[in-house]
Amino acid sequence: MSTRSGHPGTIEPLAVGVDIGGTNIRAAVVAPDSTVIDTIHAPTPHSVRSLEKAVAGAVRGLMARHDIAAVGLAVAGFLTKDRRALRFAPHLPWRGTAVGETMQRLxxxxxxxxxxxxxxxxAEHRFGAGMxxxxxxxxxxxxxIGVALLMSGEIYRGSHGVAPELGHLQVVPEGRACPCGKRGCLERYCSGTGLIDSAIELLANDPGLASPLARDLRGDPESVSGRRIMSAAQDGDVxxxxTVSEFARWLGVGLAMVSDIYDPDLIVLGGGVGSAAPLFLDEAxxxxxxxxxxxxxRPLARIRRAQMGEDAAVIGAADLARAAVAREAGPR
Structure with a gap:
């Protein structure tokens, strides 16, 4: 199955995008206009061979139902600049692995x-809020915090392929410990986990505070999530x-740092916490x-909410894979 483009007599291919997370694998057939046609989910195994088998199995399941020209893999980790190898992924077993070549062979x-x-x-650049x-x-x-930087329509990767890790810029010397090994990183204050830590600290500074969220934190802090805090803020929980006001302050810090470094004309906010933007964006x-x-x-960057939702990574990966195939094919 292929899909026609806007040009008479031309057929554009379908591609598969695969979002490989630490818990789940999501593979989707994506049309050239970003429409997600078909999807398969699978749990993420924790050995190299099992993971490669699971990814290949999900993609083959889609290939059995659709004519697929290319596959794009979206992975949270450090890639080499040429994207031939994955140096390190904190939630996946691949280490210094030529993932693309292995999966292409399979x-x-x-x-x-x-x-x-x-x-x-x-995906946001091609089809959503970044257009x-x-x-x-x-x-x-x-x-x-995951960050993508597009400069004049091209993805910026840095000299070694790992840019931009803006979530790990230090904003508080000797601040909260971060899983990256440093302390005081921006994402420890401006993220879902940062929200929880901020709520705990605010309650510790005012232990007599009375609110449903305060009661939950005193009783079972492990039950409180960033989503719960955002929902409580919407309900007027003091x-x-x-906590959300504190988050907005740190987001403002982050946006100022981003603008001082890159001077973008547009900033797109997405992710699970980003979806609650109406609660904090004006203050940020x-x-x-x-x-x-x-x-x-000086001019400020425009700030928009992301539009592609949870499909963003699979749509972007599929589109990048389709584009790579088109470049290899050259002009017709």
């Missing part, structure tokens, strides 16, 4: 590997509102406008 079609944040950012931007930063705010914009270097004397 599947028999071209395979492209991309960082999951870059894949999501590419029309020249220099665009996409922040996916969830458990941590501790949750203070105020902090951003005050903290940016040259405040009041």
């Amino acid at each position: 599947l028999g079609v071209p395979v492209v590997v991309e960082h999951d944040a870059n894949a999501a950012g590419w 029309g931007g020249e220099n665009v930063v996409t922040l996916a705010i969830g458990t941590g 501790l949750a509102e203070a 914009r105020e902090h951003y406008a005050m903290m940016i270097t040259g405040a009041g004397h």
Whole structure:
């Protein structure tokens, strides 16, 4: 099965995008217009051979039902600049592995590997909130912070393929410990896990505070999630509102840092926490406008909410894989 493009007599191929997370694998058939046609889910195994078998099995299941020209893999980890090898992925067993070549041999079609944040950012650039931007930063705010930077429509990877890790810029010297090994990283204050830590700290500073969220934190702090805090803030919970305000302050810090470094014309906010943007974005914009270097004397980046949702990584990975095949084929 293929899909026609807007040009008479031409057929554009379908591609599969695969989002390989630490818990689940999601493979999807994606049309050239970004439509997700078919999807398969599978649990993520924790050995190299089992993981490769699971990814190949999910893709083959889709290939049995569709004519697939290419596969894009979206992975949270450090890739080499040429994307031929995965140096390290904190939640996956691959270490210094030529993932693309291995999966291409198993599947028999071209395979492209991309960082999951870059894949999501590419999807927003091509089909979503990033359309029309020249220099665009996409922040996916969830458990941590994933970042994609597009400069003049091209993904920026840095000299060694690992840029941009903006979530691990230190904003608080000797601050909260981060799984990356440093302390005080931005994502320890501006993320879903950061929300929980901020709520705990605010309650410790005001132990007499009375609210449903405060009661839950005292009784079973493990039961409180970033989503729970956002929901409580929407309901007017005083501790949750203070926590979200603290989050907005740190987001403003992050946006100012992003703008000081890259000077983007557009910033796209996505991820699980980003989906609650109406609760904190106006306040974050105020902090951003005050903290940016040259405040009041330079343009601010436009800030938009992401549009591609949970499909962003698979759509972007599939589109990048399709584009790679087209480049290899050359002009017709």
